[in-house]
Amino acid sequence: MKQHTSFLVLSDTHDRWPYSVSDPAPHADVFLHCGDLTQVGGLPSFKRAIENIKSVDAELKLVIAGNHDLELDEKWVRENAEGKEELEESRRCVDLFKGLKAYGIYYLEEGTHRFTLVSGKSFTIYVSPFTPEFNGYAFAYGAEDRFNNGCEPIPVQADIVMTHGPPLILEDPSYRLDVKKQGMHCGCEKLARAIERVKPRLHCFGHIHEGRGAARVTWGSENAMPRIEALGSRSSLRVRDLDATCDQETLLVNAAMNEGLGKGWLVEMDLDC
Numbered sequence: 001m002k003q004h005t006s007f008l009v010l011s012d013t014h015d016r017w018p019y020s021v022s023d024p025a026p027h028a029d030v031f032l033h034c035g036d037l038t039q040v041g042g043l044p045s046f047k048r049a050i051e052n053i054k055s056v057d058a059e060l061k062l063v064i065a066g067n068h069d070l071e072l073d074e075k076w077v078r079e080n081a082e083g084k085e086e087l088e089e090s091r092r093c094v095d096l097f098k099g100l101k102a103y104g105i106y107y108l109e110e111g112t113h114r115f116t117l118v119s120g121k122s123f124t125i126y127v128s129p130f131t132p133e134f135n136g137y138a139f140a141y142g143a144e145d146r147f148n149n150g151c152e153p154i155p156v157q158a159d160i161v162m163t164h165g166p167p168l169i170l171e172d173p174s175y176r177l178d179v180k181k182q183g184m185h186c187g188c189e190k191l192a193r194a195i196e197r198v199k200p201r202l203h204c205f206g207h208i209h210e211g212r213g214a215a216r217v218t219w220g221s222e223n224a225m226p227r228i229e230a231l232g233s234r235s236s237l238r239v240r241d242l243d244a245t246c247d248q249e250t251l252l253v254n255a256a257m258n259e260g261l262g263k264g265w266l267v268e269m270d271l272d273c
Contacts, residue, residue: 067129069139169192
């Protein structure tokens with residue numbers, strides 16, 4: 001039996017928050033934050049971000065880091081720290097996020113996770129904070145194909161994929177979710193191959209602020225080019241329920257705040273119970 005489930009998706013808040021006491025976040029079953037909670041990390045900034053996340057009316061709140069959340073990348077800190085104090089602050093930041101399960105907040109590291117809500121509805125989500133290397137920021141990767149051939153490749157069982165960065169889909173010129181102001185595509189081709197291989201129902205991300213928006217990808221047959229339908233800036237979306245005879249679809253959502261503007265995307269999906 002399938003039951004309706006709502007997901008509130010947000011990314012790249014960068015020490016800002018789009019909601020307030022007078023204008024709270026809408027209720028959702030699950031809140032997804034796709035990374036870059038802060039501008040340059042720092043324990044005080046992480047604490048403020050956590051208080052904001054606590055204010056969301058959702059049973060389950062899943063959070064990943066982004067390239068600006070410096071202290072959450074222990075490898076980056078080890079390579080860039082100038083002393084033991086910075087290493088210790090990194091540990092405090094990571095421990096802070098890992099100690100929030102009592103509030104329904106789960107800080108997720110790269111890999112596959114399974115969650116079951118109180119209603120019995122369940123879903124499998126793959127997450128990754130990693131993006132192609134950029135200006136020495138955190139969670140960077142190079143030539144390796146971590147999403148298809150790495151230690152934790154995206155599994156075909158994933159209902160949802162949450163990454164910090166967007167995929168690069170060049171087959172359709174209408175795809176703009178990874179395009180910066182200069183008109184340059186900045187997504188990851190390896191991630192795009194994984195999304196086409198897995199065909200999750202939802203792939204949410206941020207990172208490229210100017211690419212904020214949503215699109216629906218219809219994958220079609222094995223040799224057919226994907227068809228992409230841009231969904232504009234609407235704030236409420238629904239993952240379609242398809243018959244087995246229909247082509248597979250993935251809803252793509254770039255939920256990045258752009259220059260401090262933009263609220264979360266409310267996505268509705270039916271999950272197995």
